[in-house]
Amino acid sequence: MAAFANLSKPQARGRKPEPLPLSQLGAAALVKGVLDTDGEVEIHGTVQGRINADSLILGAMGNVEGDIVARDVRILGRLMGRIFALNVTLEDSADVTGRIFHNTVTVARGARFEGRMPWRPPSYFEALDQLPETQP
Amino acid sequence: MTMFTRNDKGQDTASPATAQPVRSDAQPAASPVAETRRPQAQPISSSSAAHGTPSVSVISKALKITGQLESTEDIQIEGEIEGDVRAVSVMVGANAKVKGTVRGDQVQLAGQVEGKIEAKKVILTRTARMSGDVVHQDITIESGAFIDGHCRPEYGKAEVKAPGLKTVVAGS
Numbered sequence: 001m002a003a004f005a006n007l008s009k010p011q012a013r014g015r016k017p018e019p020l021p022l023s024q025l026g027a028a029a030l031v032k033g034v035l036d037t038d039g040e041v042e043i044h045g046t047v048q049g050r051i052n053a054d055s056l057i058l059g060a061m062g063n064v065e066g067d068i069v070a071r072d073v074r075i076l077g078r079l080m081g082r083i084f085a086l087n088v089t090l091e092d093s094a095d096v097t098g099r100i101f102h103n104t105v106t107v108a109r110g111a112r113f114e115g116r117m118p119w120r121p122p123s124y125f126e127a128l129d130q131l132p133e134t135q136p
Numbered sequence: 137m138t139m140f141t142r143n144d145k146g147q148d149t150a151s152p153a154t155a156q157p158v159r160s161d162a163q164p165a166a167s168p169v170a171e172t173r174r175p176q177a178q179p180i181s182s183s184s185a186a187h188g189t190p191s192v193s194v195i196s197k198a199l200k201i202t203g204q205l206e207s208t209e210d211i212q213i214e215g216e217i218e219g220d221v222r223a224v225s226v227m228v229g230a231n232a233k234v235k236g237t238v239r240g241d242q243v244q245l246a247g248q249v250e251g252k253i254e255a256k257k258v259i260l261t262r263t264a265r266m267s268g269d270v271v272h273q274d275i276t277i278e279s280g281a282f283i284d285g286h287c288r289p290e291y292g293k294a295e296v297k298a299p300g301l302k303t304v305v306a307g308s
Contacts, residue, residue, distance in 0.1 A: 021196035021197060021198060021214070022194070022196060023194055023195055023196040023198070023199040023215070024190060024192075024193060024194050025193050026189075026190050026191040026192050026193040026207060026209050026210075026211075027189045027190070027191050027209075028191045028193075028207045028208040028209040029193040029205065029206065029207040029209070029211070029223075030204075030205075030206045030207065031201060031203060031204065031205050031206075032203045032204040033201060033202045033203010033204055033205075033219055034200075034201065034202040034203055035199060035200075035201050036199070036200040036201070036202070037196070037198045037199040037200065037215075038198050039196060039198040039199070041199065044189045044190060044191075045193070045207070049203055059189055060189065061189045
């Protein structure tokens with residue numbers, strides 16, 4: 001649940017002198033379960049499960065099956081599942097199937113997206129402490 | 137793809153985001169599209185996403201994984217893991233915490249493990265705290281390391297199977 005707390009107080013984190021370290025999941029890595037961080041994470045491998053982060057980059061070789069909850073999300077790889085994020089960017093190599101709950105979204109030309117992109121006000125993400133049940 | 141690039145041609149001149157609207161009409165369809173896309177790929181980027189895909193995994197101190205972590209390359213852990221870890225070489229940093237089994241060819245422990253280590257070569261450094269058994273072929277224990285458990289030189293023998301790293305599915 002830590003990830004949701006982040007969303008509501010971005011200023012507090014910004015005041016910290018040193019930025020939180022970057023975590024990265026290599027192309028050869030596979031995670032089954034939950035990834036939970038207050039910082040930034042880069043996924044180049046495979047994740048089956050849920051990711052909570054402040055900022056997430058899904059690399060071109062990355063593959064996620066599950067839900068992503070973050071403030072900023074940038075997708076270059078494959079996602080099957082849902083995104084709950086204030087700012088979402090789908091780059092041209094993105095391949096996403098599912099739902100993107102967003103406040104702002106950017107989709108590059110060439111990106112593949114199948115599903116729905118419901119807009120939500122920022123307060124929705126701050127108050128988000130349990131993910132809604134949807135059928136992707 | 138060809139269908140899309142053909143459509144793009146008309147829109148390129150109208151789009152405010154594209155940097156070279158004039159040139160895109162004069163050139164063959166494929167190249168201006170490729171050029172104009174690249175600059176857009178940078179907005180949130182702050183790291184190595186742009187230059188190649190790394191194969192090493194780093195679990196930083198702010199990251200917690202609940203579940204299983206596997207890799208056919210190396211893993212460096214500075215954070216917290218509840219679950220099993222399997223990789224070629226696993227480094228558990230001084231402030232890291234793992235609850236579960238750590239398997240690999242080589243495991244270097246400077247942090248805390250509650251569970252089990254199964255590795256060909258095990259190194260417990262001065263700051264290591266190991267609660268559980270160590271199954272190894274070759275072990276180094278530095279002065280100051282803490283172990284509560286058995287050390288058995290049985291890695292690779294009948295009862296303890298080799299990690300079988302080849303069966304791990306790499307990210308595709």
